[in-house]
Amino acid sequence: MPQQKIAGRYELLEELSHGGMGDVWRGYDAVLDRPVAVKLIRQQAISSPQLAEEFAKRFRREARITARIQHAGVPQVYDAVLDDSLERLFLVMELVDGVPLSAYVQPGRPLPVAWAAAVAAQVATVLSHAHVVPAIHRDLKPGNILVACDGTVKVLDFGIAAILRTDVTKLTATGTPIGTYQYMSPEQVRGGRITPQTDLYALGCILHELLTGQLLFSADSEYVLMYQHVNAAPTPLRELRADVPSALEALVLHLLRKAPEARPSDIQEVYERLRPFLPSPGATPAQAGAGPTGVPDPTGLFRNPYAPRSRAQAGLRISGTDGQSDAPAAPAAVVGALREEIKEAYAHSDALLEEERFAQAAEVLGDIIEPAARALGSESRQVLELRT
Structure with a gap:
């Protein structure tokens, strides 16, 4: 470092x-x-x-x-x-805490339709703002998409995007096309002109992967992969997963057409065709389908638009009027060690406050709250003081 x-x-x-x-x-x-x-x-x-x-x-x-x-x-x-x-x-x-979309792709466990549509719709809104700059991402893939803790989808690394010019087809001085082979459009493979439809093709690859749990094309050689993107027909979604709506299958196949001009006219059209598969406002998580555990739910922004920030977890339920938790008491040695850690956290936080590092001071105390709540109970005086 x-x-x-x-x-x-x-x-x-x-x-x-x-x-x-x-x-x-x-x-x-x-x-x-x-x-x-x-x-x-x-x-x-x-x-x-x-x-x-x-x-x-x-x-x-x-x-x-x-x-x-x-x-x-x-x-x-x-x-x-x-x-x-x-x-x-x-x-x-900006520092974004979240989970890469690649963590959502699990072989044999495709995402619920609403989850996949919610991710794609959010990516579409980002691209609609980028394409008017005009900027093309050129390397759209699950590894460059992050789902923040509140379910907001963030598109990362526009750093290999280029200002849209008809005479620019490559960014690297060596002539190597920019992109990742599993999501590379036919025109990128050929070294042809890059347009917003290049990003649409990559979005089609991503949607296919989210809905089936497998890559659009697979091969041991990158050259075989590039050949498939240029020449091989994609497998229709409903042949791999019967519950995918036919209109969604048609959209993905439209996005994956080999000729850029044969794809949807723009990203706004893609968003409109995704709308029927998005959860309605007021819908419950169950109605949107059960997605993977331990990752943010990208449907929340559609189910609860403009909702306030979620409350902090209430922690353990209190069983009586004495403020004792239902959870078994932590061993005395654990509690003693934790109290020492809390003391050290306060000392560290105070030192940061002296240097006017207020954000870091709050972060130091925030890191100790969860282990303190588990050991001492969420309503203990020390935990409440830490939260304050």
Whole structure:
């Protein structure tokens, strides 16, 4: 972990992801007292002045394009800094806590129709704002889609998007097409013109995967995969899952047509065709179908539009007037150790408050609340003081 602050203000706290091109860190903005995500290009990836220049162009493009997409489904860009030596390139943006959409894809356990439609509809709203910039994502895939804790879908890494120009077909200096082979459109494979319909094809691949639990095409070789995207006919959804509505199957097949001009005219049309499969306002989670456990429910935004933030969990039920929990008492040794941890958390929090790091001070106390509630009871004086 770097010891120095970046640009005199950004601290790197914890590595969140490790990619082929760069790493993403959980960071802290010491000037504005807030958590941030910091995307860094690894130094060893910059092997020549020409490649450094290409990275610089890509980062400037990422910062400018992403900043222009004004939508809650796109993490905000706060800062873009390239040092003079081009040895460190980084983008500072909104930190989103959530679950990657790839965690929702389980072989043999496809998502309920309403869940898949809710994800696709939210992605469609993001793309509708991006395509008017105009910006094309070019690498839409489950790994670049995050479902936040409240069910909001976030589309990440517009950094390989390009301003829509008819004379631009590739972003890399080496001529390698941008994209992931499992979700790459035929025109990307061929090195042809990229349009908004390129993102529509990738969305069709994602919908197919969410509804069937399997990739659209599978092969051991990336070249075979690319050949399939260009030449092989996709298997209709209802041949793999009988309960998929025929209209939804027709939409996915329309999205997956080989010729870009044969796909839906725009992303707004896709959203309108998804509307019948979205849960209605006031519907219960059961009516939307039982999705995977332990992940946010993407249908909540449609079932409870503009709902207030959820209440904090009430914790354990209180059995009587003495405030004792139904749960068995924790061993004295555990309680003693926990009380010491609480004391240390307060000391750490107080030290951060002295430095005016208010967000981090609150986070330190917040981290101890759940284990304290389990051991001491959710209504214990110490737990209530921590919550306050």
